[in-house]
């Protein structure tokens with residue numbers, strides 16, 4: 024398949040690009056800068072210049088493709104609502120372009136669902152709808168097109184897609200721990216995060232591209248819910264720092280933007296995804312990656 028991948032220069036997108044190329048697909052990666060274009064081409068893919076703000080560039084990328092994997096997102100959390108609106112407009116334009124022909128359209132999503140009494144499953148609908156909701160309500164926007172000639176599939180990534188070189192949430196928690204000389208969690212640390220290794224996530228994306236039916240939600244989840252106090256302790260142990268609790272009212276000041284996400288309690292099942300796609304996660308666990316130095320060298324901060 025010739026696949027248009029947005030976010031191909033990113034953490035997950037670069038692994039997805041390698042996975043697709045290794046399995047005989049062709050990748051055309053959206054690139055908004057010379058650096059991103061060079062990164063995409065260095066992996067053996069073709070760069071397509073454009074941006075999430077340039078809707079014509081997205082339409083052109085989609086028009087020439089047999090399938091689309093949308094992973095780009097602006098992670099500048101100073102304007103999260105604005106990033107959601109940009110996401111909504113970009114997804115809408117790509118869907119309008121791909122409609123008809125039953126081509127796959129996969130998009131990155133998350134596992135926040137409003138369900139708290141049990142693990143979130145692939146059957147649980149996202150509660151977010153509309154451009155002003157979380158991530159622009161893009162998951163539902165896409166899945167609503169499943170009946171309109173689009174093989175729409177939601178890729179729900181665990182809160183931590185981890186591995187060597189990760190610059191995401193756990194990397195930020197590690198930086199915060201170094202800044203404060205202690206690795207912290209909020210309150211009693213009972214909130215949980217799911218996790219998946221990047222190579223397992225990339226393999227799941229490729230399998231979903233090849234065979235997930237229209238309207239599927241797949242869970243890129245290997246560990247269904249790791250307690251935040253255990254994540255903090257793993258970081259603290261690796262850095263040689265104490266692990267401490269931060270009161271909920273002090274969380275914003277202590278953690279900055281990451282506090283909003285570290286305080287979320289999300290547990291998610293992967294049973295249906297494994298059954299649907301024959302996917303079995305095999306990569307290291309988050310704690311194995313932390314202990315192996317994926318987030319910081321094993322030395323005391325200055």
Ligand SMILES: NC(=O)c1ccc[n+]([C@@H]2O[C@H](COP(=O)([O-])OP(=O)(O)OC[C@H]3O[C@@H](n4cnc5c(N)ncnc54)[C@H](OP(=O)(O)O)[C@@H]3O)[C@@H](O)[C@H]2O)c1
Pocket residue numbers: 029030031032033034035036053054055056059073074075076094095096097098131132133180181182183184185191192
């Ligand atoms: N990593 C995780 O743990 C995790 C967990 C849950 C969900 N997700 C979701 O999975 C997706 C991929 O995440 P990631 O970790 O790979 O993110 P990432 O490393 O931050 O990469 C983001 C990608 O989006 C591109 N991008 C950002 N703004 C853009 C714009 N305005 N126009 C065009 N491209 C733009 C970036 O391009 P440049 O190279 O030019 O910056 C980069 O390729 C995102 O939707 C993310 O929210 C990730």
